[in-house]
Amino acid sequence: MPWPAEAPWRSNKGLEQAAMIVFNKRFGGWTRQCYIHGIYCLLTIAAAAALAPAVAPRLFDLDVNIPAGPPTDWARGTPVLTPVYPPVRTPTRAAKPASAPSGETRVEPRATTQVTDLRSLRSVNLEEIVTVDVTSHIPWTDPGKSGYTPGSPGGAARAIPIAEWENLYWVGLVPVLRVLLHPEQVPRAEAAAHMIELGDAALPAARAGLSEATVKDICNEVLNIVDASRIPPSVYPEGSTPEEKMLFRFTGEELLRTSPYNPAGNFCRKLEMLGPEMGPFVDYYTSFSCIPLRRNAVSALALFNGRMTGERLLQIVLSGGDAVTRMRALSLLANAPLSQDRVLQFCAYLENEKSPPFVARGVQTLGELRDPAATPLIIKLTKKYLQDEDLLPCCVAALARIGSPGPAGEGSALAERILNMARTSPNRWSVRPKWIEQGGDAPDPHNGRSQIIGQLAAVAVARLAGASPELQKELFDWASPRSDMNNSAAPNAPLTGRWGARSSRLGEVAPYVQYEYLEWLARSSGDSAAVLESIANDSIDSPLMRAYALRLLPGSKRDALARKLLISGAAVPIEMRVAALQALDADDVTDIGQLADDFLYNMDFGRSSTRPPYNPSAVLLVLKILDSRNALPRGALFHFVQSLMPPKAVLPIVKEGIENSIIKLADLAASGAEEHVWRDAAVEFINDLRDKHGSIFERALGVEWRKAALQFLTSSLNSIISKKRDSNYKKTAKEAMVRYFSIALDVRQPTMDAMLGSAQASFVDTMILYLPKTKDSRSAPLLAELLAAGDFAHAPAACIALGRMRQKTSAKAVLPYLYHEDGFTRYCAYRALKQITGREYFADWIYGKSLDWAQAGAKYKECAEN
Numbered sequence: 001m002p003w004p005a006e007a008p009w010r011s012n013k014g015l016e017q018a019a020m021i022v023f024n025k026r027f028g029g030w031t032r033q034c035y036i037h038g039i040y041c042l043l044t045i046a047a048a049a050a051l052a053p054a055v056a057p058r059l060f061d062l063d064v065n066i067p068a069g070p071p072t073d074w075a076r077g078t079p080v081l082t083p084v085y086p087p088v089r090t091p092t093r094a095a096k097p098a099s100a101p102s103g104e105t106r107v108e109p110r111a112t113t114q115v116t117d118l119r120s121l122r123s124v125n126l127e128e129i130v131t132v133d134v135t136s137h138i139p140w141t142d143p144g145k146s147g148y149t150p151g152s153p154g155g156a157a158r159a160i161p162i163a164e165w166e167n168l169y170w171v172g173l174v175p176v177l178r179v180l181l182h183p184e185q186v187p188r189a190e191a192a193a194h195m196i197e198l199g200d201a202a203l204p205a206a207r208a209g210l211s212e213a214t215v216k217d218i219c220n221e222v223l224n225i226v227d228a229s230r231i232p233p234s235v236y237p238e239g240s241t242p243e244e245k246m247l248f249r250f251t252g253e254e255l256l257r258t259s260p261y262n263p264a265g266n267f268c269r270k271l272e273m274l275g276p277e278m279g280p281f282v283d284y285y286t287s288f289s290c291i292p293l294r295r296n297a298v299s300a301l302a303l304f305n306g307r308m309t310g311e312r313l314l315q316i317v318l319s320g321g322d323a324v325t326r327m328r329a330l331s332l333l334a335n336a337p338l339s340q341d342r343v344l345q346f347c348a349y350l351e352n353e354k355s356p357p358f359v360a361r362g363v364q365t366l367g368e369l370r371d372p373a374a375t376p377l378i379i380k381l382t383k384k385y386l387q388d389e390d391l392l393p394c395c396v397a398a399l400a401r402i403g404s405p406g407p408a409g410e411g412s413a414l415a416e417r418i419l420n421m422a423r424t425s426p427n428r429w430s431v432r433p434k435w436i437e438q439g440g441d442a443p444d445p446h447n448g449r450s451q452i453i454g455q456l457a458a459v460a461v462a463r464l465a466g467a468s469p470e471l472q473k474e475l476f477d478w479a480s481p482r483s484d485m486n487n488s489a490a491p492n493a494p495l496t497g498r499w500g501a502r503s504s505r506l507g508e509v510a511p512y513v514q515y516e517y518l519e520w521l522a523r524s525s526g527d528s529a530a531v532l533e534s535i536a537n538d539s540i541d542s543p544l545m546r547a548y549a550l551r552l553l554p555g556s557k558r559d560a561l562a563r564k565l566l567i568s569g570a571a572v573p574i575e576m577r578v579a580a581l582q583a584l585d586a587d588d589v590t591d592i593g594q595l596a597d598d599f600l601y602n603m604d605f606g607r608s609s610t611r612p613p614y615n616p617s618a619v620l621l622v623l624k625i626l627d628s629r630n631a632l633p634r635g636a637l638f639h640f641v642q643s644l645m646p647p648k649a650v651l652p653i654v655k656e657g658i659e660n661s662i663i664k665l666a667d668l669a670a671s672g673a674e675e676h677v678w679r680d681a682a683v684e685f686i687n688d689l690r691d692k693h694g695s696i697f698e699r700a701l702g703v704e705w706r707k708a709a710l711q712f713l714t715s716s717l718n719s720i721i722s723k724k725r726d727s728n729y730k731k732t733a734k735e736a737m738v739r740y741f742s743i744a745l746d747v748r749q750p751t752m753d754a755m756l757g758s759a760q761a762s763f764v765d766t767m768i769l770y771l772p773k774t775k776d777s778r779s780a781p782l783l784a785e786l787l788a789a790g791d792f793a794h795a796p797a798a799c800i801a802l803g804r805m806r807q808k809t810s811a812k813a814v815l816p817y818l819y820h821e822d823g824f825t826r827y828c829a830y831r832a833l834k835q836i837t838g839r840e841y842f843a844d845w846i847y848g849k850s851l852d853w854a855q856a857g858a859k860y861k862e863c864a865e866n
Contacts, residue, residue: 062137064177065128068514068545070394071175071190072364075197075261075331129170129177140211141177143169143204167263172202176209179218183431184448185512188218189390190364193357195222197331199295199324201259202226221357225323232256233290246844250824251281252293260299268300269762270824273769273800274831279304286312291322298328310336318349323358330361334368343369347377359385360394367398374398375406382414389429389449392418393512396453400460400516412465415457422454422495429453445499448510454495455513459520472526478508478517479531504540505531514545522552529554536561539571547579551586558583566595574615578622585625593631596622600636616763627773634776640767642782645789661685662713662720662737669736670729682741713741765797772804780805784813795820796828803832811836811864818857823847830856837863 067074135142143166175191195202195218202222209219236252239245251271260267271278282304285297298316313336316329338346343366350362363381366374378398385391396418405412421428429450445451455478462471478496496508509517518535521528535541535549550558550565562580565572581599585592599622626632668681717737721730771779783798783805792798795817802810814836817829823846830845841859843852 062134062181063130064134064174064181065130066178066182066185066511067128068511068542070360070364070397070512071178071186071194072197072331072361072394074175074194129174134177138177138212140208141173143208168201168259168261169204171261171263172198172205173208175202176205176212176215176219180212180215182444182448183214184444184446185452185510187360187390187393187449189356189360190394192218192221193327193361196225196323196357197327197361198261199226199259199328200292201261225357227291227322227324231290231292233288233293237284237288242844243842246827246846246848247278247281248284250827250846251278252285252288252290255282255285255293255296255300260296266762267296268303269765270796271300272303273765273797273828276304283312286316286325291325294322295324295328298325298332302332310338311342314338314342314346317346327358327361330358330365334365338369338371340371340373343371343373347374351377351380356391359391363391363394363398367394367401370402372402372404375402375404375411378402379406379411379414382418386418389431389453392429393449393452393456396456396460397512397516400456400463401519403463405464409465412461415460415464419454419457419461422450422457426450426454451495452510452512455510456516458495459513459516462520462524467524472524475517475520475524476527476531479505479521479535480508505535505538506541506545515548518545518549518552521549529557533557533561536565536576543573543575543579546576550576550579551583555587559587559589563595566599574618578618581622581625585628593626593629596625597631597633600633620763620766623770627770630773632770632774634774637767637770637774638776638778638782641771641779641786644764644786644792644794659716659720662717666717666721666729666733666737670733672732710738710741714738761794764794768794768797768801772801780807780810784810787813787817791820796822796825799825799828799832803828803835806835808836808864811860815857815861815864818845818853818860819850826853830860833860833864839863 131137172195175186175194178186179188179191195206203226206219206222206226209215210223212219233252236249237245239248254268254271258266268282271282282297282300285293286301288294288297298313301312310333313329313333317326317333319326333346346362347366350359350366353359353362359381363378366378378395382392382395382399385395396415399411399415427447427450430447431449458471458475461467462475467475474495499507499510506514506517518532521532532549532553536546536553538546550561553561562583565576565580568577577599581592581596584595589595600619623632623637665681665685668677714734714737717734721733724730724733768783771783780802783802786792787795787798787802799814799817802814811833814829814832817825818833820826820829826845830842834840837860839859841856843856845853
């Protein structure tokens with residue numbers, strides 16, 4: 001590891017600085033050992049002995065990654081394990097295309113700078129903590145020592161399971177760690193805005209962080225602003241009908257059940273299953289008196305098409321109420337179209353805003369709205385915060401995004417001024433003197449904040465006034481990989497530093513600036529398309545940045561590269577494959593349906609080195625593309641849902657057509673072939689079964705399914721070779737074949753259940769809910785059979801799907817679930833029977849009495865029998 005430039009022994013004042021550092025560490029929070037080098041180390045220890053007799057050793061493997069984009073955008077990048085249902089398309093704001101070479105088309109970047117379509121494909125470890133044992137390095141980060149438990153005052157809701165609560169704890173802790181370990185990269189006001197948006201999910205981490213002096217001020221601010229109360233309302237709205245009253249209560253309870261930032265992706269899942277008709281109930285709670293309900297209702301608006309209007313969100317922002325509610329509405333407002341009058345109204349609000357976190361989030365939102373009417377205010381705020389290292393980055397970023405120089409070119413002149421300040425005074429906005437040192441295994445450049453502001457200003461100048469040949473060359477140089485880790489890029493030293501691996505195309509660009517930089521590339525002339533293409537192909541850069549670069553490529557180059565990525569080897573991340581498919585879908589290529597179908601067909605469920613790995617979220621994202629084109633694959637969906645049947649009921653359907661394959665394998669076994677020969681043949685045999693029968697045999701990956709599959713295959717083998725007269729052949733073949741199948745089934749690890757993990761329920765429910773759209777005549781009998789087989793785990797989804805199919809023969813299978821112990825299941829069964837029979841016999845199926853259910857159920861039973 002290279003010596004940090006800020007090490008105290010690198011100057012003549014090393015002893016004095018070292019003493020100050022030790023004093024600060026001893027009495028200021030988390031103790032760390034400085035780097036040790038030469039004789040100054042001995043002098044430092046001697047001088048510090050009286051002040052701090054015990055200094056903990058610094059551990060060199062502590063770090064947390066910094067994602068692309070400003071902290072105010074991080075919440076929108078929170079990964080979820082399953083996409084929402086029904087599909088939600090992010091609004092886009094197209095501008096006039098920039099000039100492009102003849103025969104090419106150039107696409108203006110979308111209003112949002114986050115590739116939210118891919119967030120479900122990111123690792124569930126959204127905190128991106130490099131150090132897996134971080135709690136042993138920083139004891140106060142241990143959730144068990146944070147003083148918070150599920151149900152405690154200020155903790156998570158009592159209904160949230162322990163595992164989900166721990167997920168939320170780490171979601172809230174990450175911004176604290178990023179400020180602590182990377183103070184140059186993370187503006188404190190924006191980190192606070194991010195935590196305020198998280199709401200109660202950030203409270204346990206904020207309470208724990210009070211013991212760390214460096215972040216104590218942020219934690220205190222969050223604790224003071226975010227009300228810790230999660231007390232549900234004592235009375236829910238009455239509604240105009242008994243069913244509305246029931247649904248108001250159910251919606252309120254679902255909104256409070258977990259957090260919208262829970263990476264398990266269970267927020268409002270039951271409401272989504274019921275469909276867009278639940279939107280008005282969610283919208284009602286955005287102005288409800290109960291603060292926790294109001295917060296989550298605002299977050300849920302985005303889940304229901306047609307409910308997330310710009311005017312409604314602006315009204316919430318201007319209401320002056322709860323801070324968390326307003327911050328969440330501010331974040332959503334960045335993707336909601338506003339008329340120019342409303343933009344000016346928003347500007348008037350922001351001009352009078354005093355809270356730094358709200359200023360930061362508001363300015364970022366203005367930039368993402370990209371309305372030139374906001375330019376005068378952005379210029380005014382940039383001048384106001386010119387000496388503020390926390391708020392200046394978001395102002396310059398907004399100036400670069402909005403792309404309007406303002407009256408008399410005032411914006412471009414201001415950007416030029418800031419760029420010159422960054423060049424002539426490289427440490428002007430550095431925060432290092434304030435925090436003395438930083439932690440982290442990958443230290444930031446010593447003047448990192450100044451570099452971020454300088455890079456933003458350079459992009460803004462090129463965007464607003466056009467880049468001079470010198471500036472154009474400098475900006476392009478940022479995307480030139482360097483293999484020398486110690487190369488500090490001397491020609492551009494004031495603006496560049498070690499932000500990533502030298503071999504990374506974006507290694508010279510600060511993560512905060514990467515989206516703006518790619519958008520400038522997309523608008524510039526010269527070799528910009530080649531640079532974007534190289535970034536999209538760069539295996540070292542993050543998949544999200546590669547996907548964004550792909551989307552910004554000119555039309556023909558984008559399509560050609562997307563097709564290449566789709567058929568590339570397994571080394572291409574699944575995010576890039578899905579991004580390629582989405583790019584082709586956006587370009588409306590004629591063969592998108594076939595490409596998506598091939599993508600699903602070729603997905604690997606085992607350990608293949610050539611096929612794209614199985615990923616449930618990738619499957620659903622691809623299915624959304626097919627759904628939007630009314631091209632859902634009937635066979636694949638049917639076979640997946642069919643695989644939910646007990647093994648004994650499903651496996652026999654594959655018997656036809658496998659006899660010849662089993663005979664060939666038996667002959668191979670009896671011939672005395674080497675083990676690797678029959679092992680490979682067995683694996684190929686199982687692969688062929690998978691290809692022919694969808695996911696039926698994928699369910700054989702589970703323990704019980706492997707047993708059932710082995711028993712079935714062995715039984716088939718016995719019936720086939722029993723006709724052979726050679727007893728030695730029978731014995732040899734049978735023993736070897738049992739080994740064939742055992743090894744072949746065991747090779748296909750990890751199991752499907754393990755790969756799905758906690759997302760399994762949402763994944764399976766969504767697959768079931770897609771069935772009605774395929775118009776496959778086999779679907780309704782299959783779902784009815786699944787319900788009739790017993791207490792089906794996915795009964796609510798099956799009932800909803802059967803109700804949409806409206807086949808009267810399904811009524812008898814649904815009837816028993818009117819009396820299920822779970823209220824939501826009872827209500828879904830009622831909805832299905834109402835649609836199937838055309839009769840409405842309502843009872844309070846979720847909260848009512850069993851006598852009422854029995855009376856209504858008797859009427860539905862009579863309808864089903866007649």
